[in-house]
Amino acid sequence: MQLVKVFVFALLLGLLFGPLTSQAQIRLQTQSQNQTPWPKDEWPRKSPEQAGFAKYKFNQFLSTVFFPHLTFTTDSVVIIKDGFLIHEDYTNGFDRERKHALFSLGKTVISALIGVMENEGLLQRHDPVHRYYPAISPSGSSNITVAQLLNMSSGIEWIEEDRDNLLQSDPWFALYSRASYKDMPAWVANHPRAHTPGTKFNYSSGDSALLTAVIRGALGENRYSSYPWEKLFAPLGMKTMAIERDSSGNLGLHGIAYSSPLDIAKIGLLYLEHGRVDGKELWPADWVEFTNKMAPSQLNAPDPNDRNLQNNQAYGAQIWLNVKRPGDSERPYPELPANALLGLGTRGQILLVLPDEKLIFVRTATDSELSIKARKNYRHDIFKLLYGSLIQGARP
Numbered sequence: 407m408q409l410v411k412v413f414v415f416a417l418l419l420g421l422l423f424g425p426l427t428s429q430a431q432i433r434l435q436t437q438s439q440n441q442t443p444w445p446k447d448e449w450p451r452k453s454p455e456q457a458g459f460a461k462y463k464f465n466q467f468l469s470t471v472f473f474p475h476l477t478f479t480t481d482s483v484v485i486i487k488d489g490f491l492i493h494e495d496y497t498n499g500f501d502r503e504r505k506h507a508l509f510s511l512g513k514t515v516i517s518a519l520i521g522v523m524e525n526e527g528l529l530q531r532h533d534p535v536h537r538y539y540p541a542i543s544p545s546g547s548s549n550i551t552v553a554q555l556l557n558m559s560s561g562i563e564w565i566e567e568d569r570d571n572l573l574q575s576d577p578w579f580a581l582y583s584r585a586s587y588k589d590m591p592a593w594v595a596n597h598p599r600a601h602t603p604g605t606k607f608n609y610s611s612g613d614s615a616l617l618t619a620v621i622r623g624a625l626g627e628n629r630y631s632s633y634p635w636e637k638l639f640a641p642l643g644m645k646t647m648a649i650e651r652d653s654s655g656n657l658g659l660h661g662i663a664y665s666s667p668l669d670i671a672k673i674g675l676l677y678l679e680h681g682r683v684d685g686k687e688l689w690p691a692d693w694v695e696f697t698n699k700m701a702p703s704q705l706n707a708p709d710p711n712d713r714n715l716q717n718n719q720a721y722g723a724q725i726w727l728n729v730k731r732p733g734d735s736e737r738p739y740p741e742l743p744a745n746a747l748l749g750l751g752t753r754g755q756i757l758l759v760l761p762d763e764k765l766i767f768v769r770t771a772t773d774s775e776l777s778i779k780a781r782k783n784y785r786h787d788i789f790k791l792l793y794g795s796l797i798q799g800a801r802p
Contacts, residue, residue, distance in 0.1 A: 443489075443684075444642070444643065444675075444683050444684045445489070445491075445643065445672070445675075446642075446643030447643065449486065449489075449490065449491035449668065449671075450489065450490050450491070451490060451491050451492070452487070452488075452490040452491075452492050453492065454485075454492050454493060454795075456492075457487040457488065457490060457492040458487070458796060458797050459487075459492070459795050459796055459797065460795050460796075460797050463791070463794055463795035464493075464795040466791060466795070467788065467791035467792050467794075467795050468483070468493075468495070470787065470788060470791055471483055471769065471788050471791075472495070472497065476774075477773060477774045477775035477780070478754065478771070478773050478775060478784055479498065479754070479771055479772045479773055479774070480497070480754070480769060480770075480771050481496065481497060481498045481500045481506060481770045481771050481772060482494070482495065482496045482497070482500050482506065482667045482768070482769070482770045483495050483667075483767075483768070483769055484667040484668055484670075484671050484766075484767070484768040485765070485766070485767050485768075485792075486671050486674070486675065486765065486766040486767075487763070487764060487765050487766075488764045489675070489764070491668075494667070494668070498772070500770070502666060502667070502668055503646065503666060504666065505646050505648055505664035505665055505666055506664060506665065506666065506667065506755075506770040507662075507663075507664055507751075507753070507755075507770075508663045508664060508665060508670070508751050508755055509661055509751030509752045509753060509755055510611065510614075510660070510661060510750060510751040510752060510755070511670070511749045511750060511751035511755040511756075511757055512649075512658075512659045512660055512661060512662075512663040512751070513611075513614045513659075513660055513661075513724040513725075513749070514673060514724050514725050514749035514757060515638075515647075515659055515663065515673060516614055516617050516618065516621075516659050516660060516724050517556060517697055517723045517724035517725060518638060518673055518676060518689075519621065519634055519637075519638050519659070520552070520556065520617065520620075520621065521681065521688070521689040521690065521693040521697070522637050522638050522688050522689065523621065523624060523625075523637075524689075524690055524693070525681075525687065525688060525689050525690050525693070526637070528624045528625065529552060529620070529624040530552070531551070531552050531553040531556065531696065532551050532552070532553055533551060533552050534549035534550065534551055535549070535550045535551065535552060535555060535616065535620055536549065536550075537623075538552075538619070538620045538621075538622075538623030538624045539591065539595075539616065539619040539620055539622075539623045541591065541592055541595040541619070542595050542616065548561075548602050548603050549603065550562075550603040551603070551604070552617070552620055553696075553723070554603050554604050554613075554703075555613045555614070555616055555617050555620070556617065556697075556723035556724055557604075557607070557701035557702065557703060557721065557722070557723060558607055558608060558609050558610050558613050558701065558703075558721055559603065559604050559605070559606065559607055559608070559613075559701055559702070559703040560603055560608075560610070560612075560613045560616070561599050561600060561601035561602055561603045561604070561605065561606065561608075562594065562597050562598075562599060562600065562610065562612060562613070562616075563597050563598045563599070563600040564576050564594075564597060564608060564610040564611075564612045564613070564714075565713060565714055566608075566609050566610060566611060566714050566715075566716040567714065567715045567716055567778065576597075576610075576611070576612060577611045577661065587652050587653055588652065588653045588654060589652060589653065589654040589656065590615045590618075590652045590654075590656055590658065591615050591616050591618060591619035591656055592654070594612035594613075594615050594616055595616065597612065604702065604703055605703055606703055606706075607701050607703040607704045607717060607721065608714060608717060609714060609716035609717055609721065611660055611661055614659075614660035614661075614724065615656075615658075615660050615661075617660070617724075618656050618657050618658070618659055618660060619656060621633075621634075621657070622656065622657075630655075630657075634647075634649070634657070634659075635647070637688075638688070639669075641683050641684075641686070641688060642669075642672040642673070642675075642676060642683060643669075643672060644665065644669040644672055644673075645669065646664075646665050646666040646669050647663070647664070647665045647669060648663065648664045648665070649662070649663045649664075650662040650663070667768040667769075667770050668768075670757055670768050671757075671766050671768050673749070673757065674749075674757055674758075674759045674766035674768070675766060676688070676689075677694060677697075677747060677759050677761070678759065678761060678764055678766070680693075680694050681693055681694065696722075696723060697722045697723035697724070697725055698722050698725075698727065698745070698747065699722055699723075700720045700721065700722060700727055700729060700731065701720075701721050701722065701723075704720060704721065704731050704732075705731075705732060706732065707731070707732045707733035708731055708732075708733055708734075715778045716778070718738075718778070718782075719731070719738035720734075720738065722747075725747050725748065725749055726738070726747070726748040726749070726750055727746075727747065727748075728742055728743070728744055728745070728746040728747075728748070729744055738782075739785070739786065739789055741786060741789050741790040741793060741794075742758075742760065742789050742793055743760060743762055743763070745760075745761050745762065746758065746759065746760055747759040747761070753771060753772055753773045753774075754769065754770075754771030754772070754773035754775075754781070754784075755769070755770055755771065756768065756769040756771075756785070758789070760793075763796065765796070767792060769788075
């Protein structure tokens with residue numbers, strides 16, 4: 407009888423405390439996996455060899471990326487692996503503190519900022535744009551949504567780069583004409599509607615400019631000037647971020663922003679950590695999944711006669727993807743894993759994020775090459791060398 411009581415008592419203890427102990431162990435394991443200290447002041451360091459790179463191949467990559475070239479001019483390279491800074495190099499008067507023009511790489515920062523705002527309940531991705539920016543009025547029964555702007559699918563007529571005449575490219579007028587610089591979002595809003603929102607992908611700096619107006623409307627005038635720094639840049643330890651404004655005070659984060667390469671790498675780290683910084687969630691739980699998902703408007707086969715040369719690969723929410731669209735014969739960068747993410751800016755700016763390898767590559771540059779094909783071939787070359795220098799055992 408005494409043995410039965412002991413057995414029953416032990417069984418009750420197991421039922422009461424066993425699951426709690428198991429759950430506690432799971433929590434501790436999860437926390438230990440996510441406790442990479444955020445590099446707010448200084449990145450921890452490892453050598454390339456310690457991080458799993460083959461020395462000879464890695465040096466070959468560096469020699470190629472910094473090789474003097476007539477139209478490709480690298481200003482800096484930063485490489486992060488597993489949260490460690492494994493290489494940084496600067497030339498042409500740049501250093502780790504000097505800000506570099508980001509151009510369209512700033513679009514990826516816009517997406518990060520909107521993720522923070524959605525997490526705080528200030529807007530939702532499927533909200534109509536006119537709720538925050540009335541200049542974009544509904545067209546018939548169709549409303550442009552915030553998500554459609556993120557996915558470059560507003561339906562607003564826009565030519566990012568013209569095949570035959572650069573002066574027909576809308577971004578040139580947006581950045582350099584007095585009429586547009588007076589109020590960039592308003593200038594974009596006055597463009598005609600070419601397609602029903604959400605039905606056609608069209609890479610457009612205009613859509614990104616409208617996102618800055620959405621941010622302004624959702625925040626209100628009192629918070630607009632400080633919110634990006636208080637809620638995104640400061641938590642990430644980005645101390646160098648600077649953003650120009652147009653004459654109406656709109657932040658030009660879509661094309662006229664500046665940052666050090668080490669700070670831009672922290673945007674990449676935010677993706678690797680799924681929006682978590684020092685245990686705090688800056689993004690909604692599904693934000694990375696949303697941003698990494700191909701724009702629904704790209705589910706239709708691409709139009710081979712499209713004039714816009716930027717419409718040449720899969721796109722997520724203000725970030726380029728490495729997956730095949732319907733009709734594509736291969737991924738945009740077959741030398742890289744399919745889940746690679748790319749923030750790109752004209753004149754050679756690159757933020758490459760490889761989630762499985764926990765690798766971040768930042769290149770800033772002042773390339774003068776105008777051919778999109780040549781620029782992409784250059785990326786093929788350096789991506790192949792970088793990924794090829796990572797020893798197989800250091801990959802998943």
